[in-house]
Amino acid sequence: MTTPMPAFPAGFRWGVSTSAYQIEGAADADGRGRSVWDTFAHQPGRIADGSTGDVACDHYHRYAEDVALMADLGVSAYRFSVAWPRVQPAGSGPAEPRGLDFYDRLTDALLARDIDPVATLFHWDLPQPLEDAGGWLARDTAHRFAEYADLVAARLGDRVKLWITLNEPFVHMSFGYGIGSHAPGRQLLFDAVPVAHHQLLGHGLAVAALRARSGSPVAIANNYSPVRLYGDTDADRAAGAAYEALHNRLFTDPLLGLGYPAGLEPGPDVLRDGDLATIAAPLDVLGVNYYNPSGIRAPEEGSPLPFELVELDGYPRTAFDWPVVPDGLRELLVGLRDRYGDALPPIEVTEGGCAYDDTPDADGRVADPERIAYLDGHLRAVRAAIDEGVDVRGYFVWSLLDNWEWAEGFTKRFGLVHVDFPTGTRTPKSSYHWYRDLIDRR
């Protein structure tokens, strides 16, 4: 942090990210339906602190205050997600205009402060009626998603500056349907793979729906984790390749026209003629979420997985125990360019950030030097990737606010702004001031 942050290309987007269920609260307001996360969070034993997102940051009622915080921060873009159960409470059928009204107000408030609205259509909050009909295991959900995309684009298509169809379909498949630590809490292991195909199909159908209503660019946000091999046997290398295919390629190879990785193709009952072309609809931007690399080695005999995850040693760790490896982001960005070449669209880093304890001092101030170091290191890694010729157009910090961190409830704080739960009082942390200065100097 001693040398000044190098310059970024003109027009580089400085952003912050959030998602609907993690911040909005107002679970019963204005005709909102239930999502799989409402159901899951209300089941005993699912969430670390027994909390739910019923109130969260109450952003639904406090959005104007949050937009003012972003205006003061000086960000050029805000990535939020639209809650499907607000817009279409049953997951199909008519739109709930009051739900759309909220995003309309939010979008206008952002534009009034010169902040680009970047809207994610699906950040894991599937309407419960669709889950009851099979969720993303059912092909029909892909079609329902495209219909919902059309409803949102009909209302916001003239003002949203960048669309993101899905957030981290890998996490939704693996945590939600594979191991069950996220909603809907299914434990299907590799039988969850049709969820990949139906999400990708939903993405492709939604791209067409968005393009019919809006001239704005369209993206998807995938999460990636570069492999660090532990061990150098053939079995270790095979484990690394298996993890790479599942975590880093399953959702990107088909999007960029390469089809499914070998061994992960959906069965003939799932993959239909024309699906791969629908999925490979041209993307304007690839959203990249990066938190950390993964340590991988060969699994024990009899393991249900073709790899074993190992803790990376030798790095500082966040409160989540995730290792802090800024160069992994450079490696990832360069690796995407090397693998996909001309098929790779421009990239925006749609998430990056870290959890720390962030306890206010006696004067109510929150000093978070670790988060500053994290962001500083990761932005330098982006800059280094740009120097190596990767076309990176923006970086969105996860997150603007401390929020409801899924299965961890309120126990993990990712915000540039501290939120006191349950009062909801917002206090910018020292990282907020650091990010503001950084943007201000651009």
Ligand code: GBH
């Ligand atoms: C994102 O997911 C989500 O989009 C967002 O909603 C969420 O709040 C945010 O990140 C923070 O969690 O333990 O070393 O094996 C992140 C996906 C998957 C990234 C698990 C880190 C664990 C790495 N994460 N992964 S490790």
